[in-house]
Amino acid sequence: MDGISSSTARTDYLQLLTVSLKNQDPMDPVDQEKMVNDLTQFSILEGIENLNSSFGQFMQMQQLSESVGMIGKSVEYTHPITGELQSGTVSELFTSGNEVRLMVDGATVGMDQITRISEVAA
Known part of the structure; x- marks a missing residue:
């Protein structure tokens, strides 16, 4: 239906x-x-x-x-087009439709693309 x-x-x-x-x-x-x-x-x-x-x-x-706690953290994610593993720091989060998205060093990343989360090295 x-x-x-x-x-x-x-x-x-x-x-x-x-x-x-x-x-x-x-x-x-x-x-x-x-x-x-x-x-x-x-x-x-x-x-x-x-x-x-x-x-x-x-x-x-x-x-x-849960995503709010990721702001300021370093993440690794799989690029959706190239499949490359990339990393960066989460600066903000927002919703797009029904999906939560993260801004990682200027790139928009879906939660399902995140493979690792860690503290930012000082």
């Missing part, structure tokens, strides 16, 4: 439910128990999606908190 958001699915479901109720056969009405079960399952799914979103935000905050 790529490209379908929770909001879109909710709107589509409610529109379908409304059309179904408008066009139901008066001699064979919708089973109320089935409708309540469907709404319950839909509500549970929506709750899980909200929980996943909150967990993703928590993980980003956790990664930011």
Whole structure:
């Protein structure tokens, strides 16, 4: 279901439910128990999606908190294009989308590229 958001699915479901109720056969009405079960399952799914979103935000905050301690540290990292091992000092961190990025001697480095962290030699 790529490209379908929770909001879109909710709107589509409610529109379908409304059309179904408008066009139901008066001699064979919708089973109320089935409708309540469907709404319950839909509500549970929506709750899980909200929980996943909150967990993703928590993980980003956790990664930011851990990254703050890297400012002023010397790091080694793998260059994403050349694959070379490079090193430098972390001067700042920022987010780009959902990813925490570090500024290492003028180069932008992703957390997943870091291979070593150490104190700066005096």
